[in-house]
Amino acid sequence: MADMQKLKDGLVGIVGRKSVVTDEQALAAFAGTYHGFMEPGKILCMVYATKTEEIQAIVNFVRDEIGCGIVPCSSEDNVKLTGASLPAPGTEAVVLNLSQMKRVFRVDMRNRVAFVEAGVTFAELENRLKGTGLKLDYPFLARKNKSVIATMLDRDPITVPMNAWDINDPLLCLEVVFGDGSVFRTGSAAGPGTLEEQWEAGVAMNNPMGPSHTDFARVLSGSQGTLGIVAWASIKLELDLSAEQMLYVETETVAQSAPVAWQGIRRRLGNNYVFLNDFALGCAIGNDREEIDAIAGKAAKWTLAVNVAGKRRRPEQKVEFNCKDLKTIARQESVRKRAVDKIAAVDNLSVTRALTGLNEGKRWKHRYAGEAIDIFFLTTLDAADTFTELVERILPDGMKYAAYIQPCMQGRYCHVEYIVPYSEENKGRAKELYLSLMDAFLEAGAFFSRPYGVCTNQIFEKAPMQVTSIGKLKKMFDPQHILNPNRFFEEV
Secondary structure (H helix, E strand, C coil), X not given: CCCXXXXXXXXXHHHCHHHEECCHHHHHHHHCCECCCXXXXXXXXXXXCCCHHHHHHHHHHHHHHHCCEEXXXXXXXXXXXXXXXXXXXXXXXXXXXXXXXXXXXXXXXXXXXXXXXXXXXXXXXXXXXXCCCEECCCECCEECCCEHHHHHHCCCCECCHHHCCCCCCCEEEEEEEECCCCEEECHXXXXXXXXXXXXXXXCCCCCCCCXXXXXXXXXXXXXXXXXXXXXXXXXXXXXXXXXEEEEEEEECCHHHHHHHHHHHHHXXXXXXXXXXXXXXXXXXXXXXXXXXXXXXXXXXXXXXXXXXXXXXXXXXXXXXXXXXXXXXXXCCCCCCCCCECCCCCCCHHHHHHHHHCXXXXXXXXXXXXXXXEEEEEEECHHHHHHHHHHHXXXXXXXXXXXXXXXXXXXXXXXXXXXXXEECHHHHHHHHHHHHHHHHHHHHCCCECCCCCHHHHHHHHHCCHXXXXXXXXXXXXXXXXXXXXXXXXXXXX
């Protein structure tokens, strides 16, 4: 049991009394924003940091003087879906809240790089970039008040597969405080010299590899705060879209339209690519159950939506020849489907906003019933129909599900996501269904690169070598196991 008075006094000495929260009701309200099946551990207190030096001092104090866990949190979002920013079941921890770290302290126009702190949200970065001619490629319907860095560290895929050359894109360089208290910069930000000295020397900090042959950013991504706490990052930006035109291919299976995505992405035609089943299209565009059901009733079983876009140079001409080429691909013998400029279920503007913008209003996955099972994993596009067949076999007759498939990293693989709405009173049955779906997906070969909550045991049972590897990394970067302890499994 932690010495609470010593903990409170030590944290107040670092950040001030107003930045330390110990009120039980406030802590319970914070934990109550979690939507999931896990039972979080105990929050001892919450402390707000505003700079790297404070993060480092907090980590050193808690490690050396208290010995409890530290769980980083960076979003103002009042909906926690994964539980990664809460103590793991059976543990006690301090929540280190970075949501007040709000600086976008540099936008490099020439090299198209933004430098943002951990608490900067998508809406705040979007507002900062207005008028610059630059934009960030978003994940599909990203939440406005979600931390940009937290989302990218979690490897949420962007909707522009040809702009993702690596699984971490568009994340570049990081400044991180490891569990041993050391401050480190990754990639070309590693130095030598201060940031200002490097900028003066012309260093763009747009190379995530390094220093030397290391790639610590890759190790940190997906680690859910178990190895280090990221204070700021440089992020790759893209040019604003100057002209846009939607194209759709409506099919009964993903396999029927997959060649359009494969060839279109390989030939760099279009910009945003997303596969949605009928119910997912309704949830993404509709605002309530009635609208969602109406859209789903008009939509095809599967819709491949492509936003064809041009940027600064002759954008209209680019859109014209891209559309022509994509329509030609869709008419080929292997596809034999028409690519059309509009569909009956939804209007083009709404789909364009969904593919290129941020989530408006209630989160799209929760619009139908208030809660939702959300399972996501990686596979290849040609295997997607197999998993959909599994879902339809396991779900009770008549139960609705949304399926969202995102081609990633030049189309080499895809992110597959299944969302099953449920109401709060059916949470127990929903958990059973969740675990059943997880078992079936694992057996069928789904790759879960981002394990969360109650499913982690199922995943790591299939990957014993990963347990050994994670343990070695933990010993290297967080030897006393204070950062988000027991997040993936019981740590020794």
